[in-house]
Amino acid sequence: MRQIDKLLLQYSESHQNKTNVLIHAVAVPSIYLVTLGLIWSIPLPGFLQQTDLTWAHLLVLPVLYYYFRLSGPVGAAMTLLTIISFGVINLIDGSPVAVWEFCLILFIVMWILQFAGHKIEGRKPSFFDDIRFLLIGPAWWWTHWFKRLNISY
Template structure:
């Protein structure tokens, strides 16, 4: 069995009920989004500005660099998963950019709110499921959660 198949199957063992799957399909992408958004609040400085076209300069932040590392991890697991996660990551980056442009509140505050609310619902779902959080037994399940969600949404 391929590593990605084993990881997804193991992760899926603690995500069986329809109620929790629905929570998971909303909250895990929201947590992913909020973490990248929180990291986006940390600028990389002017180190790369002269080397990047102006169009891409708003995306020069720690969130983008973290995504590159995460995507390398997904590429090592599965090319199809990597492609889906690249698309999802681009949507996340654009969503963060739009949210920042709306200037509703400081970006870090909006992301912290999304993060906290999403985790509250995750804990409700895990309590309903009766299983402990997967990443407590293996830290890489923090990255497998979004992959598991995408694998179900795109049926692979």
């Protein structure tokens, strides 16, 4: 069995309740977005501030590499989610609200929702057992779309 299949199977064990799955369908991609936004908000050292790079741009490279190692389609889908996330972050950056403020509030709300979902599920979040599941959540979210669209991952 491929590593991605093992991880998704393990992750799915604590995501069976339909309400919890629905909560995760909203919260998981939102948390990915706002986590990038929070990291994006951390200032770079002086010599890099003249570029358009952010810590989020630098961090996303090994993250996407990890996804591509698990599965090409998952890596491509996560690249799409990353591009969309950076687009949303840029929109927020152009608004009167600071990116970090918006992202911090949404981060807290989405995690409260996820923990409520796990309370309903009656099982603890997977990442309590293995920190990798913080990255597997978005992959799991994409595989639901892949199944609906008959795409192999």
